[in-house]
Amino acid sequence: MEASQGTLPLNTCHVQKPLLIINRLHMLLHSTALGFLFYYRVRFLFQNPENRGSHLLPWLLVFASEIILSFIWFLGQAYRWRPVSRCVFPERLPGDDKLPAVDVFICTADPIKEPTIEVMNTVLSSMALDYPQEKLHVYLSDDGCSPITLYGMRKAFEFARWWLPFCRRYRIKNRCPKAYFSSVEIDDSDFVRSSLYMEDKQKIKGKYEAFKEDIQTFIKDKAFSKDSITVGDHSPVIEVMQENIIDDVDNVKMPLLVYVSRERKPFSPHHFKAGALNALLRVSAVMSNSPYILVLDCDMFCNDATSARYAMCFHLDPKISSTLAFVQFPQKFHNISKNDIYDSQLRSLFTLQWQGMDGLKGPVLSGTGFYMKRVSLYGNHANEGRTHMLPLQEYFGSSNEFINSLTQNDTSVFSSGQNTLLEEPHLLVSCRYEIGTKWGQDVGFLYDSVVEDFLTGFILHCNGWTSVFCEPSRPQFLGTATTNLNDVLIQGTRWYSGLFENGISKFCPLIYGSLRMPLLQSLCFAELTYFPLYCLPLWCFATIPQLCLLNGIPLYPKVTDPYFIIFLFIFVSSLSKHLLEVFLTGGTLQKWINEQRIWMMKSTTCHLYGCLDALLKKIGIREASFLPTNKAEDDEQTLLYQIDKYNFRASNIFIVPMLALLTINICCLVVGVYRVILVGDWGKMLIQNVLAGFIITVNYPVIEGAVIRKDKGRISQSVAIHAILATMFLLAFYKLVLVNV
Ligand SMILES: O=c1ccn([C@@H]2O[C@H](COP(=O)(O)OP(=O)(O)O[C@H]3O[C@H](CO)[C@@H](O)[C@H](O)[C@H]3O)[C@@H](O)[C@H]2O)c(=O)[nH]1
Ligand SMILES: [Mn+2]
Numbered sequence: 001m002e003a004s005q006g007t008l009p010l011n012t013c014h015v016q017k018p019l020l021i022i023n024r025l026h027m028l029l030h031s032t033a034l035g036f037l038f039y040y041r042v043r044f045l046f047q048n049p050e051n052r053g054s055h056l057l058p059w060l061l062v063f064a065s066e067i068i069l070s071f072i073w074f075l076g077q078a079y080r081w082r083p084v085s086r087c088v089f090p091e092r093l094p095g096d097d098k099l100p101a102v103d104v105f106i107c108t109a110d111p112i113k114e115p116t117i118e119v120m121n122t123v124l125s126s127m128a129l130d131y132p133q134e135k136l137h138v139y140l141s142d143d144g145c146s147p148i149t150l151y152g153m154r155k156a157f158e159f160a161r162w163w164l165p166f167c168r169r170y171r172i173k174n175r176c177p178k179a180y181f182s183s184v185e186i187d188d189s190d191f192v193r194s195s196l197y198m199e200d201k202q203k204i205k206g207k208y209e210a211f212k213e214d215i216q217t218f219i220k221d222k223a224f225s226k227d228s229i230t231v232g233d234h235s236p237v238i239e240v241m242q243e244n245i246i247d248d249v250d251n252v253k254m255p256l257l258v259y260v261s262r263e264r265k266p267f268s269p270h271h272f273k274a275g276a277l278n279a280l281l282r283v284s285a286v287m288s289n290s291p292y293i294l295v296l297d298c299d300m301f302c303n304d305a306t307s308a309r310y311a312m313c314f315h316l317d318p319k320i321s322s323t324l325a326f327v328q329f330p331q332k333f334h335n336i337s338k339n340d341i342y343d344s345q346l347r348s349l350f351t352l353q354w355q356g357m358d359g360l361k362g363p364v365l366s367g368t369g370f371y372m373k374r375v376s377l378y379g380n381h382a383n384e385g386r387t388h389m390l391p392l393q394e395y396f397g398s399s400n401e402f403i404n405s406l407t408q409n410d411t412s413v414f415s416s417g418q419n420t421l422l423e424e425p426h427l428l429v430s431c432r433y434e435i436g437t438k439w440g441q442d443v444g445f446l447y448d449s450v451v452e453d454f455l456t457g458f459i460l461h462c463n464g465w466t467s468v469f470c471e472p473s474r475p476q477f478l479g480t481a482t483t484n485l486n487d488v489l490i491q492g493t494r495w496y497s498g499l500f501e502n503g504i505s506k507f508c509p510l511i512y513g514s515l516r517m518p519l520l521q522s523l524c525f526a527e528l529t530y531f532p533l534y535c536l537p538l539w540c541f542a543t544i545p546q547l548c549l550l551n552g553i554p555l556y557p558k559v560t561d562p563y564f565i566i567f568l569f570i571f572v573s574s575l576s577k578h579l580l581e582v583f584l585t586g587g588t589l590q591k592w593i594n595e596q597r598i599w600m601m602k603s604t605t606c607h608l609y610g611c612l613d614a615l616l617k618k619i620g621i622r623e624a625s626f627l628p629t630n631k632a633e634d635d636e637q638t639l640l641y642q643i644d645k646y647n648f649r650a651s652n653i654f655i656v657p658m659l660a661l662l663t664i665n666i667c668c669l670v671v672g673v674y675r676v677i678l679v680g681d682w683g684k685m686l687i688q689n690v691l692a693g694f695i696i697t698v699n700y701p702v703i704e705g706a707v708i709r710k711d712k713g714r715i716s717q718s719v720a721i722h723a724i725l726a727t728m729f730l731l732a733f734y735k736l737v738l739v740n741v
Contacts (some may be wrong), residue, residue: 002716008092010313014033016083023080025043030573034070036566040557041066055553057737058544062555065537065544072534073574078520079356086358086470088313090306100315101135101290102308102371105280107273109143113630116152116215118480119298121158121178124672126296127255128167128175130305137288140298141276145234145261151218153259157241159211160254166204167305170197176301177208179334179478209439232270236263236429238283238422256288262429270431272626273367274445274452281377281444282397282428285405290374297368299631300331307476311371314468325376325465326457329369333481335633337642339590341701342488343598344481351585352569353524354469356643360521362467364528365457369477369628376465377456378406379442397437399428448505450626451498458507458525461580462516480631483641488598488604496532496610501617502528535608538600542661542695546668547734549688552675556687567687573625597698604661605654640713647713648705652722655715659706659723660730662699665692667727 026655041063044052052059093099104126108119127138129433142149144239159177167175170191174180191197241257262279264270271278277295284290292315294308305347311327314320330350340347354363379395392403427433434440440447449455457467470476482488506512509529548555557563575596582592616622630691640647648655676682676689696703705721 004087008089009319010317011086011088013084013358014087016355019083020081022580023077023083023614025111026573026577027077027080030073030570030577033566033569033573034073036563037066037400037570038070040563054555055548058548058553058555061540061544065540068533069537072527072530075523075530078360078523078527079353081356081520082359083352083355084359085355086468088310088470088472090309090313093309093312093316096132099132099135099309099312100292100351101137101288102129102131102292102294103280103284103288103290103374104129104136104138104294105277105284106138106278106296106298107143107276108140108149109273109276111144111146111148111309113628113632114298115632116148116219117212118150118216118631119149120211121176122298122301123153123257124160124163125176125302126294126681127160127257128164128172128305129302129308131308133253133255134166136308137256137258137278137284137290137292139258139260139284141280142259142261143264143270143276145237147222148215148219150237150239150259150261152215153239153241153257155214156209157254159255160257161206162207164254166200170200173305173474174303175305176303176478179301179303180662181205181208181443191431208603213657214475232264233266234261236426237261238425238429240287240422258283258287260425260429263431265431268431271440272450272452272624274440274447274456277452278439278444279429281374282399282402282433283425285374286399286401286424286428289405289408293372293374293377295368295370295372296477297479300477301367302476303332303334303478304472304474304476306472307369308371310470310472310476314470315371315373320466320468323464323466323605324373325374325460325467326365326370327355327468327470327683328364328366329476330469330471331366331369332475332478334478335481335483337483337644339588339594339644341594341598341641341644341646342485343595344483344488345590347585347587347595348581351471352581355471357521357524358469360391360524361461361517361661363454363457363469364468364525365460367451367453368479376460377444379438380463385398385648394436394733395438395441395443395554397428397433399424402428412448438454448507449498449502450494450624451502452498455502455507458502458509458513461521461525462513464516479509484634484637484647484650485601486647486654487629489602489650490627492602492606493609494626496607497613497617498610499529500532500611501614504614504618509629531665532607532610532614534599535611538603539608539661541691542600542604543658543664543730543734545688546665546672546692547601547731549672549675549685549692550668551735552679552681552685554684554688559683559686572582593698597701600695600699601658606656608633609653636712640711645709645711645713646701646705648702648715649713652719655724656720656722658699658702659720660726662696662702663723664730665695666703668692669696 015331044059049056106119106126108114123138123140127136140149141154166172170189171187172180175186179185189197237259238261239259242395260283262270262276262278281293284293292311294311300316306717307329314324314327325613331346332350333345336345350366357363391408396403396406407733427660437443445452446455446459461467482491503509503526509522509525513525556567578595579589579592582588582595613622617624635649669689672685672689672692702715705713706720
């Protein structure tokens with residue numbers, strides 16, 4: 001394909017030199033210190049047991065934890081090896097007539113957790129992308145098969161006929177109606193002073209309000225309740241909102257808009273989002289068959305209209321396009337507070353880590369906000385041609401029309417007038433279609449994990465594909481982040497279960513990956529899959545040193561020992577490196593403490609449950625599940641998050657361990673300090689005292705939630721009693737096992 005006009009590049013890539021130097025220097029110092037630490041620990045084991053002055057079992061546990069922490073730290077350095085940033089020059093793209101077509105896939109599953117108006121805003125914002133309209137096709141997959149979503153689509157299409165020309169005429173930046181009309185959005189249009197613009201704006205606003213009204217009334221009229229959603233049992237429904245038509249009034253073409261609800265049967269596996277995306281992949285192949293695909297979660301609206309052109313700056317760059325599978329934009333969210341107590345924005349992941357992978361072979365596929373090359377999802381079979389009809393059917397299923405689409409790049413079968421009865425699309429989304437084919441294994445989005453995005457991206461990289469991270473200053477997509485503790489931890493449990501599951505499967509990045517991609521790249525993937533293992537060292541560090549403190553057993557060098565410096569250095573070095581990274585990505589000191597805290601909270605709860613869940617799935621006791629997160633706004637919860645107050649009204653399985661661990665730390669610190677005063681061996685026990693003090697300080701909001709706060713988000717008394725019981729149990733258990741062995 002013709003790329004840049006003349007010799008000017010469509011994009012540039014800069015290595016972030018200063019950061020690279022700091023990172024590598026830090027790696028050198030930190031790993032040297034770790035070397036000394038290991039020497040100190042191993043030496044202990046060879047000492048005469050009588051001279052050791054400590055107990056073997058707690059010592060070994062602490063050592064094992066230090067090894068795991070260092071292992072995850074080591075894997076994480078791969079992200080820091082070669083961070084890059086990129087620039088794009090969309091003005092250098094070829095003319096509109098030469099741009100390739102794009103299919104947009106949006107998934108929704110549950111009209112209660114994912115309010116229809118929000119979903120339609122995502123649909124409208126993607127229809128309004130700044131891209132030739134006849135080359136844009138929007139598909140919505142509705143796993144809930146809800147009449148309200150279908151109705152919403154029809155209404156959205158009607159509204160789009162007003163909305164799209166308006167956006168075009170006035171070159172509106174934010175083409176998500178809800179965001180555009182919201183009071184926080186500042187109108188920076190070039191036409192603000194034009195009275196005609198203001199008039200038009202008011203008119204369109206009225207249309208938008210009417211559109212919302214319509215949907216609200218529909219919901220009320222249908223006495224729409226949870227029971228009325230036929231989850232998991234329905235026939236396929238496909239509706240094309242309207243064919244590409246020319247609007248006479250505005251002379252604006254409308255993109256194709258298609259509603260798809262694949263068939264669902266109770267005992268037929270549907271593979272969650274990956275299954276939905278694969279259904280769309282097949283339907284779109286026989287309708288528009290665009291060579292590029294934009295995937296969006298239903299809450300991820302386009303905050304800027306230029307993303308498709310930005311993505312094409314990479315896909316059409318002849319230097320990288322042959323191996324480029326996808327362009328990933330960062331996940332950003334519209335509902336993040338200044339200090340972001342839950343780290344809902346996943347700061348590290350979507351800034352430093354993805355930039356770091358971009359400097360290697362490219363970022364991990366992140367579920368939403370990416371432009372994928374269609375053929376990269378077809379494995380290596382798409383190019384084999386039509387002569388082997390049989391083998392292709394074994395891969396792709398029985399639809400000849402679909403198989404024909406493999407070789408008909410960019411030809412729209414649908415718009416050429418065939419297929420108006422949608423027979424073939426219905427066949428393609430039936431439950432039976434995938435049986436006996438390679439869908440989900442070799443073809444399309446992969447089914448072996450609930451984090452389908454991670455696995456699919458990983459396998460693409462294993463097969464030699466690359467990816468690119470595109471992070472313009474104005475966020476291209478904005479989603480709804482989970483902003484209450486319970487949701488954050490439930491979502492975390494799903495993610496970490498899915499990630500860890502990959503780490504212990506045949507797709508283990510350290511073995512399967514390192515044989516198929518550069519070592520550093522495979523270390524990045526490994527870091528993600530083994531990240532949940534943080535639960536082991538964090539549980540250990542929150543209990544063992546403290547209980548030993550209680551019993552006067554030292555586990556660390558005393559202040560006068562030269563090795564004391566090593567431990568001090570490692571502690572300060574990791575905290576200050578984290579602080580630096582927070583500052584470099586625009587965070588504050590407060591944000592840094594919040595990240596430390598949520599890391600501890602997550603590690604002791606959802607990392608642990610994630611690992612357990614993955615292990616239980618592995619031995620076949622549990623089944624995979626994917627409950628969509630809640631995207632409906634709850635004012636009370638939003639308020640607590642906005643004023644940096646934790647909402648502890650969460651499941652007991654999360655709150656009880658948190659509070660119990662904290663209670664242990666407080667008890668042990670009190671005794672520890674008392675012992676120092678009484679016995680005076682402060683130098684021997686300093687590290688253990690400081691550790692407990694650090695944990696308590698960082699987690700002060702939990703104490704506040706249990707003791708001081710009176711609002712609804714506090715920790716209730718019954719939960720506190722559970723926690724005290726759990727504390728006593730833990731104390732007794734550890735005493736029995738650790739000290740008496
Ligand atoms: O059976 C299902 C379940 C979910 N979804 C859709 O999948 C999307 C993501 O679900 P969400 O509840 O928002 O999960 P998150 O944890 O926020 O999603 C993150 O993590 C997922 C992997 O676990 C990725 O697929 C997502 O892109 C990524 O944003 C939503 O649009 C859902 O409607 C379906 O279509 N079918
Ligand atoms: Mn989401």
